[in-house]
Amino acid sequence: MISKHNVSRRRFMGGAAAALGYLGLRPGAGLAATSPDRRPRFPFLDDEYDSLAKLSSNENPYGPSESMLEAMNGAWKYSNRYGYPDGDIQQMIADHHGVDPENILIGAGSGETLEVAGLAFLGHDKKVIGVEPTFTTVYRTATGIDADVIALPLTSDYRQDIAATIKATKRNYRDVGMVYLCNPNNPTGRIVPSREIRQLLDGIPEDVPVLIDEAYHHFIEDPEYSTSVPYVLEGRQVLVARTFSKIYGMAGLRLGYGIAPKEMIDRMRPYSTGSVNALVKWGGVAALKDTESEAWVKKTTIALRKKTVAEVESMGYSVIPSETNFFMVQTGRPASEVRAEFRKRDIAVGRDFPPMLDHLRVSIGTEEEMGRFMTAWKEIFPVRSSAGGANGR
Numbered sequence: 001m002i003s004k005h006n007v008s009r010r011r012f013m014g015g016a017a018a019a020l021g022y023l024g025l026r027p028g029a030g031l032a033a034t035s036p037d038r039r040p041r042f043p044f045l046d047d048e049y050d051s052l053a054k055l056s057s058n059e060n061p062y063g064p065s066e067s068m069l070e071a072m073n074g075a076w077k078y079s080n081r082y083g084y085p086d087g088d089i090q091q092m093i094a095d096h097h098g099v100d101p102e103n104i105l106i107g108a109g110s111g112e113t114l115e116v117a118g119l120a121f122l123g124h125d126k127k128v129i130g131v132e133p134t135f136t137t138v139y140r141t142a143t144g145i146d147a148d149v150i151a152l153p154l155t156s157d158y159r160q161d162i163a164a165t166i167k168a169t170k171r172n173y174r175d176v177g178m179v180y181l182c183n184p185n186n187p188t189g190r191i192v193p194s195r196e197i198r199q200l201l202d203g204i205p206e207d208v209p210v211l212i213d214e215a216y217h218h219f220i221e222d223p224e225y226s227t228s229v230p231y232v233l234e235g236r237q238v239l240v241a242r243t244f245s246k247i248y249g250m251a252g253l254r255l256g257y258g259i260a261p262k263e264m265i266d267r268m269r270p271y272s273t274g275s276v277n278a279l280v281k282w283g284g285v286a287a288l289k290d291t292e293s294e295a296w297v298k299k300t301t302i303a304l305r306k307k308t309v310a311e312v313e314s315m316g317y318s319v320i321p322s323e324t325n326f327f328m329v330q331t332g333r334p335a336s337e338v339r340a341e342f343r344k345r346d347i348a349v350g351r352d353f354p355p356m357l358d359h360l361r362v363s364i365g366t367e368e369e370m371g372r373f374m375t376a377w378k379e380i381f382p383v384r385s386s387a388g389g390a391n392g393r
Ligand SMILES: Cc1ncc(COP(=O)(O)O)c(C=O)c1O
Pocket: 057, 058, 108, 109, 110, 111, 112, 135, 182, 186, 213, 215, 216, 242, 243, 244, 245, 251, 255, 256
C-alpha cells in the first residue's frame, strides 16, 4: 500500500508536468527563457523536513489515495478557469450526510469552518463555552474579536464535563454566542458519548448554537459515540464541522466543511473566503467515493495506535484511552523538555496543552515512524516499577 502511494505521487508530478504542457508551458521552457539566475528555485526536496518523523500534528502520513491523485490530476485543466465543473462537491457532501446542499458550507479546511463560525456567532462581549485543553481555533478567533472564552476543566478522567457546560451556558445565557465541543477531543482523544450530547442539547436554551467538531470522526470505534449530524436534520442549532485533512490525507490541500440548518449557514456564509481550489474539490469528490482507502487508513492507524500504546503502557506509563489518530501519555516531565529529547532524534511530537503540561500528545505515523518513536521512547524514558500500564487516568 505504501509503495502504491509512492507510485501515485510520481504520477501526480507527471500530472503537474502534463498540466504545464496543457497551459502551453513545456516544463522549464518559459521560465528558462528569462535569466537563469532569476529562475525560481522550488524546494521539492527538503532533507531536514523529509527525514523528520512527523508525529506532532495528527496528520495522515500516507497522503491522498491513488484515486484522489488521479482525480486531482484530471482537474489541472481547470487551473485557468472560473466557474469550472467541480464534480458537484457540495451535492456530494450533502448526499454523503443525507442533508441538502443548503446545509453545507465548504471551507479551506475545517479550521476555516471554525473561524467562520466564531466570526458569525460571537462578537464583542459574547462568550464561547468549552473546555481546556481542546482545539483552540475557536478560542483564538474569539480573542481576536474581543469575545470571551469560558474554558472549563476536564473531568478527572479527561472527559469533557457536560454537566458543567450546561451550568455555565445557563448561567451566562444572555451573553453566550456559542458552545464548542470537540468530539473526540483534541488533544485527549476521548469522546463525548451520544447520550451526553443529547443531555447537553436538551439542557441548554434551544437558541444557543452548538459547534460540534468531528475532525476525528472516522477513527472512532466506541459504540457509545455517534455523529451529531442528525441534530441538524432535527433543526437544532447545531453546526457539525468535518475535515478532509485526517482520514483523507488532505491537510496540506485544505478542505473541510460545516453542516448546519440553513439559517445558521446563511449567517456564516458572509465570512467564508471561498478559497477552495479546483484540484482540491476534485480530490474531495474522489475521497468520498474511495471507501476502500478510507477503511485501510482507519484500520492501519488504529492497529498502530493500539500497538504503540500497549508498548508504552507496558513500561509503566498511563495513556488516556483514545478514539483518534493520536494518543496522550502522562510522562511526568515537562512536555517541552520531552519534545526537545525527541527532536534530537529527528522526531517531532505534540506541543504544550496547558494545563496538561506533563502530558505528551503523539500522532500516529507510519509503521516505520512508530518504530522510530518507540526506539526513542525507550532511550528517553526508564521502565517504571509499576510497569503494566494504568490505562485511563
Ligand atoms: C479538532 C480539530 N478540528 C479542526 C482541525 C482543523 O483541521 P483542518 O483545518 O486541517 O481541516 C484540527 C486539526 O488538527 C483538529 O484537530
